[in-house]
Amino acid sequence: MARKSRMFDIAAIQKALPQRFPFLMIDRILELEPKKKVIALKNVSINEGFFAGHFPGKPVMPGVLIIESMAQAAIMLFYSEEMNSGAKKNYYLGSVKVRFTHPVFPGDQLKIIVEPLKITSAAAIVSVSAMVGEQEAAKGELALSIKDEPRTF
Amino acid sequence: MQDLENEVRNLVAGIIEKDPGEVTPDAKFFQDLGVDSMMALEILAAIEKKYKIAIPEEKLPQMISLRETMNIAREYIGKKEQNV
Numbered sequence: 001m002a003r004k005s006r007m008f009d010i011a012a013i014q015k016a017l018p019q020r021f022p023f024l025m026i027d028r029i030l031e032l033e034p035k036k037k038v039i040a041l042k043n044v045s046i047n048e049g050f051f052a053g054h055f056p057g058k059p060v061m062p063g064v065l066i067i068e069s070m071a072q073a074a075i076m077l078f079y080s081e082e083m084n085s086g087a088k089k090n091y092y093l094g095s096v097k098v099r100f101t102h103p104v105f106p107g108d109q110l111k112i113i114v115e116p117l118k119i120t121s122a123a124a125i126v127s128v129s130a131m132v133g134e135q136e137a138a139k140g141e142l143a144l145s146i147k148d149e150p151r152t153f
Numbered sequence: 154m155q156d157l158e159n160e161v162r163n164l165v166a167g168i169i170e171k172d173p174g175e176v177t178p179d180a181k182f183f184q185d186l187g188v189d190s191m192m193a194l195e196i197l198a199a200i201e202k203k204y205k206i207a208i209p210e211e212k213l214p215q216m217i218s219l220r221e222t223m224n225i226a227r228e229y230i231g232k233k234e235q236n237v
Contacts, residue, residue, distance in 0.1 A: 092191070094189070094191030094192075094195075095191060095192075095195070117198060118194065118197070118198035118201065120194065120210040120213070121210065123190065123191060123194050125194065125195060125198050143191045143194065143195055144191075145190065145191055145194075
């Protein structure tokens with residue numbers, strides 16, 4: 001029987017996603033059903049550089065980085081074996097509508113859940129949420145697209 | 154069908170953040186109204202949701218103006234009603 005859902009460790013994530021330190025914002029994928037659902041983990045550590053300034057003595061994870069974690073998890077909706085071959089793709093975040101409902105602190109583990117509201121071969125509008133345990137930290141909608149051709153600046 | 158025109162116009166205007174008056178039937182989405190491909194997909198998704206229809210991805214490139222978008226919406230609303 002074919003496995004519907006699969007799990008990715010950090011090595012597998014790095015094969016599929018182009019982001020790297022200090023901007024790879026997911027650590028593990030617990031569930032992946034391409035085009036249907038992604039559940040990813042982001043471990044939040046006091047060692048992360050942004051906590052030095054956000055804020056001194058009062059570390060809180062910046063909301064934009066929660067969005068970045070969500071967006072990186074959302075890219076995995078488009079996962080295919082081809083992504084592992086290093087094929088050049090570009091990822092664009094088109095729009096963001098996210099509400100932050102609870103602060104995220106060092107030591108928290110964000111569980112990011114992504115489900116498409118509308119998905120095509122090259123773009124998606126997705127519903128996203130980030131949970132810390134049973135507590136919702138953020139939820140909303142993202143629009144993103146993925147393109148093959150290299151972007152020329 | 155005037156209702157459909159107004160509804161779709163308001164929906165498009167809301168997504169692209171323009172005054173509904175600017176979204177004339179033949180204003181070109183890309184050239185005249187600054188719509189990009191992501192906004193076009195949002196428009197398509199919003200129409201699908203509002204009218205509870207499914208519009209295939211291949212129709213997206215044809216949604217170049219309010220008039221064309223309404224024609225596509227009307228076509229799929231019609232198909233849905235036939236199936237009821």
